[in-house]
Amino acid sequence: MKKFTLDKASLHTQKRDLSKIAKSNAQLQIQIDPELKAFIPPLKPDELSQLEQNILEEGVRDPLIIWDTSEGSSYLIDGHNRYGIIQKHKLDFKVERKNFPDKEAVKDWMINLQLGRRNLTKEQSGYLRGLQYNREKKKASDTLLKGANAPFPQNEGAGETAQILASQHKVSRATIERDALFAKGLESIGSQYPDKKTSILSGELKIKKSDIQAIGQGKKSVDDIVGTQNLETNQQSNTVQTQFIASSDSQYTEAQIKKIDVAKSKLDMAITQLLKAGLDKKTIRSIFSEELKNK
Incomplete structure (x- = not known):
């Protein structure tokens, strides 16, 4: 068998081309x-x-x-x-x-590419499957609405899409439908709190999947779920801040520190009630800012 070798000049040319x-x-x-x-x-x-x-x-x-x-x-x-x-x-x-x-074709390609990778977490796989289902369902709906005057059979089309994707990904149809709600809920979270969506998908922020699906169904609001997470974080932060005050500044007595703890707890409860009443965080901040100005 004839052997092919590269001389020094050819190697130099290859390196030069790669460098370019x-x-x-x-x-x-x-x-x-x-x-x-x-x-x-x-x-x-x-x-x-x-x-x-x-x-x-x-x-x-x-x-x-x-x-x-x-x-x-x-x-x-x-x-x-x-x-x-x-x-x-x-x-x-x-x-x-x-x-x-x-761009829509790019998105489809990216979703397919990611779903073909083996290092996805359960949250990531579910999100991508749900995203794919929601996109395919919308495309099917749009196509039928453009091509026919008859009403689109929503449940039939959705069921067929779910079954096709279930077979493709080797999961049940019910799993695909739950994934769709999970993806819809995550998209809603991402529209208000992009960093929270990223943290959920990476596994750093733990929120029940059923709660995110409830957001997708419209049964719960984003602030009902993510707002609670923020409050828990704030409460932990408040405890740390109080401990810092106690250890670093001797002008605060033990009795004063207890009063600070009580006041912060009441503040957390007030914020929770305002969120449940339907106020957004911007409005709540504005209310407390005005109150501070008047003191």
């Missing part, structure tokens, strides 16, 4: 679309740290995937975590370019 590609990629104006980035499951701090260590030891092995739009823009659609590390350390990288008719 790396330089070209480094100069590429890659844009980040927050709406598209939201489709990427977040990494926990330790996972991100491990990814960074791997890249520094082995280099950027997989190419970043770019969507080239008809307007000439280049949007990152896969490799957001790697790209952050690349920018931080000014590393060389490769790109793979893809063309799509519109």
Whole structure:
């Protein structure tokens, strides 16, 4: 069998070409679309740290995937975590370019790509399946409404979509339908508290799945669930603050510190009641700000 070898000149040419590609990629104006980035499951701090260590030891092995739009823009659609590390350390990288008719097609591709990965948590898998179901259901509904004057059979179409996705992902139809509510609830949380949605998907913030599904059904509001989480965090913070006051400032007596604790508890209860009454947080802040001004 004939062996093929590269002489020094050929190797030099290859290295020079790779260097040109790396330089070209480094100069590429890659844009980040927050709406598209939201489709990427977040990494926990330790996972991100491990990814960074791997890249520094082995280099950027997989190419970043770019969507080239008809307007000439280049949007990152896969490799957001790697790209952050690349920018931080000014590393060389490769790109793979893809063309799509519109952003909706990009979203479908991103969801399918993420669902094919094995390192997803249960929350992430459920969210992506539910997101896929809600999007497919809407597309089917829109198509039928455009093409027929007859009323759209909502339950039939929804059931068929759920069954198709259930078979595709090897779960039950009921699981897909629950995932749909979970995804809808998470989207509602994300519209008000983007960081909370990210924390739920990463597993850092623990909220009952049934509560998030209740938001998706419209049975509970976002503030009913997430507002409670904020209050619990605030109460823990208040305890820490009180302990800090006690240890760092001798001008406060033990009796005064107890009064501070009681006052903070009453304040927490008042905020809870106002949230249950339907007031938003901005209005509540405004009320307390005015009260402080009048004191």
